[in-house]
Amino acid sequence: xxxxxxxxTKKFGDFTAVDHINLTMNSGVYGLLGVxxxxxxxxxxxxxxxxxxxxxxxxxxxxxxxKMDGEYRRLLGYLPQDFGFYPEFTVQDYLLYIAxxxxxxxxxxKRKVKELIPQVGLTKAxxxxxxxxxxxxxxxxxxxxxxxxxPGILILDEPTAGLDPNxxxxxxxxxxxxxxxxxxxxxxxxxxxxxxxxxxxxxMKDGKLMHKGTADEIIDSMTETxxxxxxxKNMVSDFMKKYKISNMKxxxxxxxxxxxxxxxxxxxxxxxxxxxxxxxxxxxGEKAGDExxxx
Amino acid sequence: xxxxxxxxxxxxxKNKMAMILLLIILxxxxxxxxxxxxxxxxxxxxxxxxxxxxxLRVEQNKWAGYLTEDVFAxxxxxxxxINNSKEALSDDxxxxxxxxxxxxxxxxICNLIICAFSEWRDYNYYxxxxxxxxxxxxxxxxxxxxxxxxLDSGEETxxxxxxxxxxxxxxNLKTPFYYEYIGGWSxxxxxxxxxxxxxxxxxxxxxSGIFSDEFQIKADSIFFSSKxxxxxxxxxxxxxxxxxxxxxxxxxxxxxxxxVLLMLGADGANCPIQLDLWRSTxxxxxxxxxxxxxxxxxxxxxxxxxxxxxxxxxxxSTATAxxxxxxxxxxxxxxxxxxTLPGIxxxxxxxxxxxxxxxxxxxxxxxxxxVMSVATVIIPAYMAICLFLLPVLYYIYKKSEIx
Numbered sequence: 001x002x003x004x005x006x007x008x009t010k011k012f013g014d015f016t017a018v019d020h021i022n023l024t025m026n027s028g029v030y031g032l033l034g035v036x037x038x039x040x041x042x043x044x045x046x047x048x049x050x051x052x053x054x055x056x057x058x059x060x061x062x063x064x065x066x067k068m069d070g071e072y073r074r075l076l077g078y079l080p081q082d083f084g085f086y087p088e089f090t091v092q093d094y095l096l097y098i099a100x101x102x103x104x105x106x107x108x109x110k111r112k113v114k115e116l117i118p119q120v121g122l123t124k125a126x127x128x129x130x131x132x133x134x135x136x137x138x139x140x141x142x143x144x145x146x147x148x149x150x151p152g153i154l155i156l157d158e159p160t161a162g163l164d165p166n167x168x169x170x171x172x173x174x175x176x177x178x179x180x181x182x183x184x185x186x187x188x189x190x191x192x193x194x195x196x197x198x199x200x201x202x203x204m205k206d207g208k209l210m211h212k213g214t215a216d217e218i219i220d221s222m223t224e225t226x227x228x229x230x231x232x233k234n235m236v237s238d239f240m241k242k243y244k245i246s247n248m249k250x251x252x253x254x255x256x257x258x259x260x261x262x263x264x265x266x267x268x269x270x271x272x273x274x275x276x277x278x279x280x281x282x283x284x285g286e287k288a289g290d291e292x293x294x295x
Numbered sequence: 296x297x298x299x300x301x302x303x304x305x306x307x308x309k310n311k312m313a314m315i316l317l318l319i320i321l322x323x324x325x326x327x328x329x330x331x332x333x334x335x336x337x338x339x340x341x342x343x344x345x346x347x348x349x350x351l352r353v354e355q356n357k358w359a360g361y362l363t364e365d366v367f368a369x370x371x372x373x374x375x376x377i378n379n380s381k382e383a384l385s386d387d388x389x390x391x392x393x394x395x396x397x398x399x400x401x402x403x404i405c406n407l408i409i410c411a412f413s414e415w416r417d418y419n420y421y422x423x424x425x426x427x428x429x430x431x432x433x434x435x436x437x438x439x440x441x442x443x444x445x446l447d448s449g450e451e452t453x454x455x456x457x458x459x460x461x462x463x464x465x466x467n468l469k470t471p472f473y474y475e476y477i478g479g480w481s482x483x484x485x486x487x488x489x490x491x492x493x494x495x496x497x498x499x500x501x502x503s504g505i506f507s508d509e510f511q512i513k514a515d516s517i518f519f520s521s522k523x524x525x526x527x528x529x530x531x532x533x534x535x536x537x538x539x540x541x542x543x544x545x546x547x548x549x550x551x552x553x554x555v556l557l558m559l560g561a562d563g564a565n566c567p568i569q570l571d572l573w574r575s576t577x578x579x580x581x582x583x584x585x586x587x588x589x590x591x592x593x594x595x596x597x598x599x600x601x602x603x604x605x606x607x608x609x610x611x612s613t614a615t616a617x618x619x620x621x622x623x624x625x626x627x628x629x630x631x632x633x634x635t636l637p638g639i640x641x642x643x644x645x646x647x648x649x650x651x652x653x654x655x656x657x658x659x660x661x662x663x664x665x666v667m668s669v670a671t672v673i674i675p676a677y678m679a680i681c682l683f684l685l686p687v688l689y690y691i692y693k694k695s696e697i698x
Contacts, residue, residue: 012698048516048519049519049520050515050519050696051697052696070526073520076520078516078520082513084509084515085512086514087512088303088306089302093302097299101521101522101523101528102523145517
């Protein structure tokens with residue numbers, strides 16, 4: 001499976017949501033990382049044929065996906081960020097309906113639904129109405145619907161958003177389990193999710209693709225150094241004004257700051273190995289601080 | 296796929312409530328229709344509804360048969376005898392009611408004589424009292440001659456083609472009429488338009504969310520990114536809307552018809568509509584007029600439902616779509632009152648639900664040199680528009696983008 005994006009651009013009036021993206025993706029898990037408004041969802045919607053690009057093209061194994069139409073969507077599994085469902089349908093009915101619009105024959109649809117319900121841990125909730133499910137259960141139903149047609153391309157937009165830590169870990173593991181021999185594109189602003197499951201990370205900012213590579217490659221791309229130092233509580237605000245702070249930890253003797261800087265921020269600062277979260281702050285700057293609240 | 300689309304519609308709480316409302320409308324309208332039939336017994340006591348219909352039916356079916364010249368003369372004679380009875384001449388209202396009770400068997404026949412001998416735009420209840428036995432034999436001729444007099448009077452402006460059309464229609468009406476009790480059909484046809492209007496509004500409510508709900512509950516992304524999301528799944532939505540409209544319409548119209556006719560009696564289906572609508576230009580039986588009214592109602596309901604679904608697909612708002620049937624079926628009659636363009640108003644879609652009036656009155660359409668009755672033009676015309684709009688609906692929804 002090969003997806004190629006050529007000069008892909010999407011404009012809404014004067015606003016450019018996706019700006020001349022060139023990218024080739026093969027099988028594997030791709031983590032799309034960026035702050036809110038970076039263009040991740042617009043990019044994914046174009047990949048799902050929900051939006052037509054203003055210019056540029058997307059091809060799947062050499063064929064334009066919009067010309068392939070249903071033939072392309074047959075290969076596609078999609079879990080959108082705002083995952084809507086039919087509240088009065090039971091989980092089973094919901095999955096059977098989605099299987100039908102995915103073009104599965106009734107006998108195949110029934111078999112797939114039977115297989116997927118236990119796989120996503122919804123056996124006990126199979127006959128519950130969708131509106132009665134918890135947030136985590138709804139997400140699991142969402143991933144089940146995306147997997148119904150055994151897709152070659154799986155696109156997951158913020159799949160772990162709003163889940164509690166336990167649910168998030170379970171969900172992350174489930175995605176890893178399902179990602180074999182597929183092209184999985186996973187968008188999130190939760191760095192740890194990407195760190196655990198993505199083979200390759202795509203950093204997106206202001207509609208542009210800034211960096212692409214493995215976690216280590218992305219970390220190595222950072223030109224500044226990460227430092228850790230213990231400072232007096234009164235000094236914290238001064239440091240915040242002067243440096244990018246990726247983490248703060250209060251201790252009885254002061255505050256341990258994690259600082260991204262070319263220069264050594266204090267005489268006792270120690271150089272430490274950079275993490276993906278540091279890279280996130282490095283590339284996305286001030287806005288990233290807000291997003292890290294979710295980490 | 297279609298089954299799931301229908302399930303989506305009927306699983307919604309508000310649609311379950313709409314179904315209950317529809318059943319209430321059916322029951323209330325049926326009761327009101329049944330109460331249209333009244334009967335006065337020999338003691339002068341007035342009753343209405345099922346029992347009244349049964350008694351009236353017995354009385355009127357004594358006169359069942361072809362309304363020949365002799366039958367009209369006999370009816371005039373009978374009327375005169377009753378008028379000269381002690382009860383009729385009494386000043387006591389109860390006694391007069393008793394006299395009227397005796398007229399009920401011939402009331403429909405007397406009604407024809409009254410219509411024939413009243414002024415064109417008038418209904419003189421006492422006209423029959425001045426009709427001689429010889430004159431009574433001229434009822435059918437009088438119908439045609441009154442029309443000609445009216446057309447020549449210049450009270451209304453008709454073209455020569457329209458005049459010829461009307462005269463021809465009158466002359467082509469087969470006489471003598473076959474008569475039997477028509478109370479059930481008459482009551483049914485009179486209330487049919489109101490029932491169909493309410494049915495159309497509720498059906499519009501049912502289908503208004505078929506397309507927009509996908510956007511409102513945010514199920515659109517998964518729908519459109521699925522293999523059949525831009526072709527067969529859209530077809531199944533269009534089909535669901537069409538099927539729900541058709542099935543609900545047919546079922547409720549049949550239920551209403553069955554209730555009314557079972558309770559009031561189904562006799563008279565093959566009698567000419569002129570027994571009830573003396574001046575009608577439609578040379579049809581009660582049953583044929585019923586079919587015409589039902590067909591018009593169906594096309595009107597379908598048209599309102601399709602426009603509602605188009606608005607639902609284009610605006611992505613169920614609230615906006617649900618207003619559409621009200622606009623089409625309730626705002627247009629209002630418009631036709633304030634706009635003095637009768638030629639255009641006859642083509643407004645609300646007219647499809649008013650076929651009864653079209654059958655009752657002279658509503659003509661002139662296309663080129665051909666004159667036709669309004670109902671015979673607007674029913675096929677709107678059906679053609681509906682058939683054209685179905686692919687438009689499909690295309691609008693298929694091309695939806697998720698922004």
